[in-house]
Every structure is written in structure tokens, then in C-alpha cells.
Amino acid sequence: MSNPPLRAQIVPVTPIQQNCTIVWCTATMRAAVVDPGGDIAKIRRAVEQAGVTVEKILLTHGHIDHAGEAKPLADELGVPIEGSHEADRFWLARLDEDGRSWGIRGVPFEPDRWLVEGDVVTVGELRFDVYETPGHTAGHVVFHHPPSRFALVGDVLFQGSVGRTDLPQGNHPQLIRSITEKLWPLGNETAFIPGHGQPSTFGHEREHNMFVSDRALAA
Template sequence: MIHEILTVGPLQCNCSILGDENSREAIVVDPGDDIPRIIAVLATHGLTVKKIIITHAHIDHIAGAHRLKQLTGAPILYNQHDLPLVKMMDIQASWLGIPSPTVSAPDDTLEDGKLIAVTGLTGSILHTPGHTEGSVCLHIPTQSLLLAGDTLFAGSVGRTDLPGGNTRKLLSSIHERLLTLPDDTTVIPGHGSRTTIGTERDSNPFLQD
């Protein structure tokens, strides 16, 4: 599998490009900004985007999705519970002091258990509410890989003080949906450095009894 991680936008969101070496079909996760860079990386690998996955509808993760769809024709998928956040995109933009982006409605929703597949590459959606109501993670078991959005970080967890946040739900999502994965599962959070499920189970101070 081809996996490129680009830090995009003013908040340095981790955007993942996942591609199959044989079919050259790709999934782009959280294209929050810097679409020309994303397009350049896709071109370098000869990849064709088939799906655009948004882990949650905060501006730093979703702002570039509409433009990427325009350029590639790929559908945008995110959980419908985050539609209220899309409706307040102008308010989100004001938090960062940037222009409000055009944000498309999802072409399909990301429900728990939904399979995300391109030729040669398959993952599944884990609905992990807490950071937002519609937060999801993408799990690719054959690669021991979890794209965790802003649910789980190296040594931390997602903030819950923004609209749609709920600390109880967040911790339940992590304990019940993520910490049940194998210890050697690599976690790519929405920001910052990678980690593993085992490391976070053992040492994340927010997850200890």
C-alpha cells in the first residue's frame, strides 16, 4: 500500500493519501487545505482518487474537500451527524480568521461498520462520537492501520469544548472502539505524531483508571 501523510493548513492537519500499488486507485482522508500539494503527490504516484473521506467536519479537516472533488470527481463521504458543523462553517472560519470555504454536502454518509473500498484496498468505518457527534475513524486491518481523526492522539485525546463535543462519549468511543484493536495497530491522528494502540493503552494519561 502507498501511504503518504501531508500536514496541511494552518492547524497542520494530517491528510492521508492511501493508494494501491497495482490498481493505482486511492482514498484521500481529511484534505483540509493545500489541495495543489495533494494533487502533486497523487500525480507523483500515478494515483486516481476514488473516495474522499472526512473524519469530522471541523474546518481544518474538510475545507479542501470540495475543491478536491471538483478536480478529481471523487465523492465526499462524512457522517451526517456533523451536518450542523457544516452549517456553521462561517463561524468556524471566524475562529481562525480565514475566509469561509465552500463545503459540499456528503455524497454518502459514513455509518459505523461501513466498508470503504477501492480496488486492492479495503477499510471499515468506526463511528467514534465525542470530539464531534459525527467523528469517525478509518481502520484498515490488513495494514494494522487506524486513521483516528481527532479522536485519539499520541499521549492525548480530542478536545470536547467545541460544538458537538462530549467528554463522556469521547472516552467511551476510545475505550470501546479503539482500545479493542490489536496493540500493534499504528495510529495516525488528525494532528501530530503517529503512535500505536498499545502505547496509548499503556501510557496515555487520559485513558488510565
């Protein structure tokens, strides 16, 4: 496809190298910044280079490396924040405390819109379906664009790994259910950008991921 309806650019931020993602509608050049955990000057430069207009910030979950500078960026750009699910209020309220622990600026806030399963978020003419995917955090959500077979999955699933569940409100069996019951039905051909590391497809992870491959789960 010469001009797909959706484009995305990864901007690694914070010392933890979190994948902040700029995603935009090619028809309107309207964009969302997903998980701006830090380095907002770097994010703003990437936005300018892409030639897009940011209309909102989207959050998959409330951890410091994903949400630490969401509020300052939203204030600078004059845009709303959508996400995550309200169960992550715990994390968003303690961003300053967690920021001090990690050496990252963290500014607590409440989003303009909490998200729940079945919600739709728009970016330009694009429509993303919202799925609740708890396990890494209680309020984690993912964003799926069916026409592009594309998902933004935060820290639920990675290339070759899965999200950690040893932090407060983490739950490993719940995380595995989120992957197998929410992500796998979206289709093997669906490509995803994770919160850390390289993009992959659900089919590749079902074949090769040592934690959630079909073979590993059948063992």
C-alpha cells in the same frame, strides 16, 4: 513485506497543521484523500508525486481543518466524498463561517455518502471498516484496514493526547468510550495516523497516554 497492500502519506495542511492523508492500494494505485482541510494545490502535488489516481475523498469529521476544502478538491478531481456520519451535518453546513474565523477557505457541502458503523469504504482493492466514534464531534468516524493493522482516527486519539471536547457537540466521557470501546478492541499492534502530530500504535497509547492509558483509566 516488500510490497504491502496499503501505503499512506501524510500531507500537513492549513495553519493548524492537520494531517491530510493520501492512502492507496498498491495493487491498483487507486487512492483516497482523507481529510483535505486546505492547501489543495499541495495535496494535488503530493498525489502526482505518489503516482496514484484518486477515486474518492474520505472524511473523519466536519471540522474546518479537516473538511474545509473537501468540496473544491472533489470538484477538481471529479470524485465523490464519503463521510462523515450525518450527525456532523452541523459542522459541514458552517464551513464558510468557521473558515472566516480561522483564516481558512471553507466551502459547505453534503457528502455523496454519509457513513454509519458497519459500513465498508473501498479504495482500489482495499476495504476499510467504518466505526462511529463520537465525542470530539457527534458524527466522527474512523477507518480501519484489518489486514494492515492500520487505522485513520482523525481527532479522536493522538500520540500522547486525545481530541478536544470543548467545542459545540463535544462530549468528553463519550470520547473516552469511543477510544476504549471502539479503538482498543482493534488490537495493541494497530498503527494509526491521527489528525495532528505523529503516528503511534494503540498499544503505545494504552501504555503511555496520560488521558487513556490503562493506568490512567484505572485510577
